[in-house]
Structure formats: C-alpha cells, structure tokens
Amino acid sequence: MSGLNAAEVSAAYDAVRDDKDDTNWLLISYAAAVGDKLVLTETGTGGIAELASRLDDGQVQYGYVRVEYANDKESTRVKFVLAVWIGENTKVMRKARVSTQSGEVKRVLAHHSIAVTTGDKSELDEQDIVARLRKVGGADYNGGRG
Template identity: 25%
Template sequence: MRSWLDEMQMSTSVDTASVRAAYEDVRSDSTDTQWAVFKFDGARITCVDTGSDFDKFKEHFSENERAFGYMRIQTGDEMSKRQKFIFITWIGPSVNILQRAKMSTDKAVMKNIVSNFAAELQLDQISEIDLKYFIEELNKAGGANYGTGVREN
C-alpha cells in the first residue's frame, strides 16, 4: 500500500485527452459549457466535470484538496461583449505543506494544455470562489471599459 508520501514523490501526469477535451469545450462558442474542473487521481490530473451552473462549479472545491478550474465568463459593457477566460489554482486550507509546495510544478504541467486565459488566480478560501470576484479580476486584466453605462435602444 502506497503512503501519501509515496504519492507526493511521484511526478504528476495529466490525462491529456480528458483535460484537452474539457479545455476545448469551455473555449468553444458552439457549446453551453462555461467551466471545467480538474482534480488529482493519485498523481494524475484528470477532468472531473464540466458545466454551466456556477454553483455546481463551486461545489467541486473542498478544504482538503487541490484542484484547477477553467472558466469562460462574458465581460464587457453595453458597447461590446466578449468572452474571457480565467484559470484557477485551488489549494484548500487543510491541504498539507508538501502538497501545497508541489502545486507550482503541477500548475506548470496543467498550463501545457490550459494555456489561453486573461486572468489567473490562486485561491485557498471557499469564499474566494465568487463569480463577482472573477469578473472583477477579468475586468482588471482586460483594461478599460469605455461604455457610458447606458445602452441605446
């Protein structure tokens, strides 16, 4: 039986097919998929779910695990709407120090596939998994909004 230390010492791999398919699904304009969640199955990262309901996305992150999220969010003002993407690294507050330390290299492995995003966040509190916060971060990354606040009909 392997211990958690044995698993930590194994190099991380990625289920490339499931991760790439989910990534492309979120990026596609022809599907309703707004997000994907990637988690560890031992030392292998795989896509565990995709969807469009933000509450279901949020349910995937718990205090004692590490995960990644990728999300499509519509931003802009009344003058122009655009799709932006955000990459999330989740390290729950109860994750041990060795697993925390390993996330920087695990994130680099993920970014070989999940490579196109306007903002990147590393979160460690459930309260930070908030759609308004994500939109604010994407707006900061996207520069100025030039709208007047009023849409002409």
C-alpha cells in the first residue's frame, strides 16, 4: 500500500484547491526512505512550469496543479490538472505499475478536469494545457481568445 492516505497528501490537496491559499501544485513521488511508497514530496506556488521543473527523469511521479486562465474580459476560470509523469529513465517494473497505481492516485486526487500522462516536459506547457482545458471546460463565450 502507498502513503497516499497520509494527512500530508490530503492537506496539500486541500491547499491546492483552496482559493485563498497560494499553493497551486503538489508532487507525489516514490520514496525509498519509507519503503518505496508514494508520498508527498513537494508543494509550490509557481504553477505548472515550476511543477514541471521538479519532475525527475528516473521516476514515476504524480503532480496536481491548479490552472487559472481568463475566460473573457470579466472572468477567469480555475481548473485542475493531474500530471502522470513517467520519466524516460524509469525502471521497467516501476513503469509497469503505473496503470494500477495511477488509478489509486486518481481516487485520492479526484477532482481534475484533465489527466496528462507523459514523459515529455514539453507536453506540460501552460499554453497547451490551457488550450486542452478550454476544450473540456464547457461554454467559451469569447471564442477561445481569452
């Protein structure tokens, strides 16, 4: 079993979702020090770019990030993205566990508009993510020009 049910994960998740908290991302990684379980390893306030900079090419990691973007001149939208990171140098057996492990992570980090599974940091470009969020976000009265 992983450490996903730890109070730290729940508190970080709540902080990312809280409109009044500056924390806008969290990162869950495998930690050898605690029996190779998934644990909260970091949180931050620098958005998806900062989260992407913390991803390790030798690991499977799970990021959860708050993305705010202009809907039109008068409003903004807030959406949440789950990033499933599979680094290119990740061990084969760790990669093999992603399909089942990511299901458990998705239950803990349940509220997200899109999930992005990747091993390429360029797929976590904020403009591209916002474009994907607009497609799944419902009515867009500004024709995508927000």
